[in-house]
Amino acid sequence: MKLPRLVLLQVLLRSFLLQSSWNYEQMQSLGLLYALRPAFRRYYTEAALLAAYRRHLEYFNTHPYLATTVIGAVLKLEQQAQQGLDPGFTIAEFKSALVAPCAAMGDAFFWGGMRPAAAVVALLWAFHGSWLGPFLFIVLFNLPHLWFRAQGLIKGYGGGVRVVSVLQQWHLSDWAIYVKQLLVLLLGIFAVVIGVAATKNLDLNIAWALCAGPFVWGLSVLMRHHVSPLLIILLLSGLSLGWYQLH
Numbered sequence: 444m445k446l447p448r449l450v451l452l453q454v455l456l457r458s459f460l461l462q463s464s465w466n467y468e469q470m471q472s473l474g475l476l477y478a479l480r481p482a483f484r485r486y487y488t489e490a491a492l493l494a495a496y497r498r499h500l501e502y503f504n505t506h507p508y509l510a511t512t513v514i515g516a517v518l519k520l521e522q523q524a525q526q527g528l529d530p531g532f533t534i535a536e537f538k539s540a541l542v543a544p545c546a547a548m549g550d551a552f553f554w555g556g557m558r559p560a561a562a563v564v565a566l567l568w569a570f571h572g573s574w575l576g577p578f579l580f581i582v583l584f585n586l587p588h589l590w591f592r593a594q595g596l597i598k599g600y601g602g603g604v605r606v607v608s609v610l611q612q613w614h615l616s617d618w619a620i621y622v623k624q625l626l627v628l629l630l631g632i633f634a635v636v637i638g639v640a641a642t643k644n645l646d647l648n649i650a651w652a653l654c655a656g657p658f659v660w661g662l663s664v665l666m667r668h669h670v671s672p673l674l675i676i677l678l679l680s681g682l683s684l685g686w687y688q689l690h
Contacts, residue, residue, distance in 0.1 A: 446482055446518065446600070453481040454518070455596050458511050470504035475514070482518050486525060495521070501535060505542035506549025508588040508595075509610075513541050515599020516606045523603065530604055537604065548615040556622030558584055563629040570636060631660070 461474035476499055487495050505513060520534045530537075561583035569576030598609045 446485060446522075450481050450485060451596060451600065454478055454514065455511060455593060457481070458507075458514060458592065458596070461507050461510050469500065469502050471507075471510070472500055472503045475499060475503045475510075478510075478514055479517070483521070486521055498535065503538065503542060505546045506553065508553055508591050509545040509549045510595075511592045512595030512599045512606055512610065513538060513545060515596040515601070516541070516603055517599075519600050519603035541607070544610070548610070548619070551619035552615045552622065553588060556619045556626065557587055560622055560626045560629060563626065563633055567629070567633055567636065570633075627663075 457478040457480070460477060461471055464473040464477075465471065466473065476496055479499060483492060483495050486492075499517075517534060517538060520530065520537060523530070524534070561580050564583060565576040565580035567576075568579055595606075599606045602609060
């Protein structure tokens with residue numbers, strides 16, 4: 444029995460509350476059950492429904508934006524199990540094999556790439572006094588993850604175990620690298636913008652502002668060579684204090 448679109452929409456909306464209840468043993472399992480409930484009530488009744496709940500009351504922890512990919516595939520596997528189809532592994536094994544890669548890809552792409560990149564773009568606008576800064580951050584960060592949530596559920600439920608190939612086709616690990624490279628470029632631009640503004644306020648030549656880019660690059664080199672961030676902060680504080688005393 445194919446799930447109606449309304450039920451899938453309920454599952455999608457409930458997945459936004461995946462992290463509303465945590466526990467130390469099963470992590471996001473209660474949130475997972477809450478998301479699965481509308482579909483399971485279509486699949487099972489009474490004792491079979493309770494048994495299905497118990498099967499999924501186990502460890503589950505992945506990135507919330509890619510969780511719908513796993514949820515969709517689980518719904519498909521549960522449906523196939525009712526039809527007597529045996530994929531050669533249990534649903535629990537499938538979940539445990541998929542949650543870790545989704546967590547790693549999601550952390551790298553969304554937390555490590557999209558969120559800071561969107562924040563820097565928003566800061567560039569806000570620095571010039573534009574009210575569009577916060578709005579840009581909300582749009583640039585939320586549109587991608589909303590797309591991945593919806594597509595993950597659609598592709599997961601449509602493909603079942605084949606959703607693994609969909610995850611590979613998305614190339615999120617590669618995109619995470621590209622977005623981080625873009626982030627470095629944006630940070631350099633932001634540093635130059637701040638430098639230009641500072642030189643204007645201090646009546647200095649704009650050439651000083653162009654030093655901001657190499658300065659930021661130098662700091663990144665120090666951090667790549669494992670120089671303590673605390674030491675860098677203390678050094679910058681000392682330089683800033685010395686500059687203030689001289690001027």
